[in-house]
Amino acid sequence: MDYISTRGKVGNIGFIDAFMMGLGNDGGLLVPNEIPVISTETLQQWEQLSYQELVMAIFSYYTNGEIPEEDLKQMVEASYSTFRHDEVTPVRKLYEGTYLLELFHGPTFAFKDIALQFMGQLYSYVATKYNKKIHILGATSGDTGASAIEGVRGKEGIKICILHPHGKVSKVQELQMTTVQDDNVLNLSVDGNFDDCQRMIKELFADLDFKSANQLAAINSINFVRIMAQTVYYFYAYFRVKQETSVERVNFSVPTGNFGDIFAGYLAKRMGLPINKLILATNENNILERFVQEGVYMPGEFCSTYSPSMDIQVASNFERYLYYVLNEDAAQVRKLMEHFKTEGEIVLPPELLSKVQADFSAHGVMGQECLDTISDYKTKADYLLDPHTACGVAAVEKCAGTGEVTVSLATAHPAKFDEAIRLCGIEQQFPEQIAILFNKQQRQKRIDAELSVVADELVKFYNS
Template sequence: MLYISTRGGAEPLPYCDALLEGLATDGGLAVPQEMPSVSPETLERWRALTYPQLATEVLALFATDIERDDLARMTEAAYAPFPDAVVPLRRIGGGITLVGLSEGPTLAFKDLAMQFLGQVVEHALARTGSVLNVLGATSGDTGSAAEYALRGKERIAVFMLSPQGRMSPFQRAQMFSLDEPNIHNIAIEGVFDDCQNLVKELAGDLEVKRSLHLGAVNSINLARITAQVVYYFWAWLRATDADGHAEVSITVPSGNFGNILSGFYAREMGLPIRRLVLAANENNVLDEFFRTGIYRPRSAAQTLQTSSPSMDISKASNLERFIFELVGRDPERVVAAWKDLETQGFADFSADLARFTAEFGIVSGTSTHADRLATIREVHEEAGEIIDPHTADGVTVARQYIEPGEAMLVLETAKPEKFAETIHEAIGIELTYSDELQAMLDAPQHVVDLPDDAAALTAFIRERALS
């Protein structure tokens, strides 16, 4: 299996090389040269597997340059920090089931991909004897998941950008309380999109990228996308275990389009997901795209600060991978569309979506702060569960689409403890923390403030990068 760029100007690479490369040399994103497929018979054989075993089977279809025994060792190590179930499913009534993706060390769904990423990047670097300076951007949960997965690794240093004052107090503490020599937290003046733009600017400068050995761990990284494919198969197998024939749709709270893209890949591989339902918050650029076919990213000034902060994104990096499929895998059309974004502020895919909406199976909706509060309250009253605000966005939109006889799964994104203020506003409950979490919240924080300036960021990294 080789990986090509969405923009057509980079050499095909095997899995390990593509994940270390991060952003392709032509500025595009790595995608499979051909999507692997899974037969119904194979699906049935997978029902009895543990989560690490299933991860080995799915990832082996993508990472063909890794020996099966090495891959099995990595998946076992990646999911050792999780409870035995790894991804439990919980019914909350109204035909909706939560897919518990937040059982990892940082209480967010990002752990499921990041823990594997830490293993596979270390494996790839050991094969070549090289080092990697990871440059990432986070709107809340990616940063801590990456740092907890990569801390202490000898060949890796992490430079994580976050928007100043835009994360929850818990998210800030979880990242900034880490006092590890290979972890560097950088708060950028601006919003998440500004952080993401800086990552792309440095990664797009090949001299800087090569001289600093830069790589990425946010959802532009191939390993993140492929590792997330696994829990779509896992959830579908659990949801259909009773009779094997239930129609399953899956709702995904989405900001950067990485998580739902993994669901799209699973569907393209043959997993019979009826519909993927994208749930946006007030920064609903993606909802507008799937309803109208117009992709119109907003400026930093137009990006709202909401109570589901990890989705406060107006320029979704991974949408490029979906658009590549939407336009028939034509890299010239992708490049032309991105030029339209630069010249007129939007790109028009309405004709493409009109032709392929049923084939791709993605619908969307928007949730607001009032919706989040109401949904958190209703789920607590009806099911005794407390859900975080991003998951509440998912449940809100899922309710708009669920149909009789359909199993509607909602991907949980984080534990509610990460957003205690919103939970208190919704249901009046003060969440309590374990001694370990309280110690984290009270610990000194280590972070450097920098302006939204590529030169300043480059200088900061150059002084601290591994070489």
């Protein structure tokens, strides 16, 4: 398998080169030149695999044998040894017909750990094996930053800089990033929103001279390895639910702002996993809901919400999905993305909208509905949902059909979003790893949302 760009001007590169390139050098996103299709017989063989064994099985289709099996196994084992649950991503029944896939048992209590613990190991492997200096640059709406930093802090040959929107992440998310004292970590607190941070990241990666001179590497979901790693837990959850219910097809409800997590589910479905329906759950920043329902992709007014990790208007992984909706026509993708850049919208014709609606349903969860869902499930199921997970559960109620079985992704531990939990009149006890953050010294630099300012800070940091 080789990797190509959604815009058609990067092609036939290997797995490690694709990992290191991150964003395609033509401004597009990298995808496999062919999605592997897993046979029914192989799926049956995978049902009894542990999470780590399943990672190895799925990765084998994407890594092209570029990493010796024993080396890959060591990275996988090291990645998931940091998780607090033996199953890594356990599945639990919430109520009849609805299950939660708990993705928050990693070191930073968020689903991003599942991919980023592995990516940290892989970056370290590449740095050591190829004697490379790696300078990771990323933007976060809250969880990616902490997970990425945790994955590479203190690692030889690697520096990481994370941009986050000042005052627009939860306090715990901020503390998880900014209390890390390792010298290879820089946090830039940007006076803007996440879309500003993400836009500047993409512009810096698109400046090929700057990217090469500063040896930039991507940690955001523009990097296909993020998507590849997240695909695994869809398979794992399906097998667990099938064993309990004997159902052949399931829905997945996915809280998403950047379209990465739900695109991983789409990829799993294209690989042959028997997914019935992908339910896209979002919040007031509901550009993706409108896209699914009307075929219009157009950013609206940015809103700060109780689910800040989804406070995103421009979803970076949207282009990957658009590529497949357009039957892998890179020239058409390039044309539409240029139109979006100049006109600020993409409108699909009815025949393509019908394809989208065959893949997804969607529900935008407003603030009070989010809080009500948290309160309701604490009362009737004695389960405390974080606000993002609550959006996913609320979307199940709106979009799942009678008699269907749905797995809703629990994307973060509620302790990360105590601001919303307290508004529900609920007091929670923080895990020790989070409670101790409030007594640690913070280290971050506040800057304007200006590309030149970010570039200057990066050059100083990477050359220090």
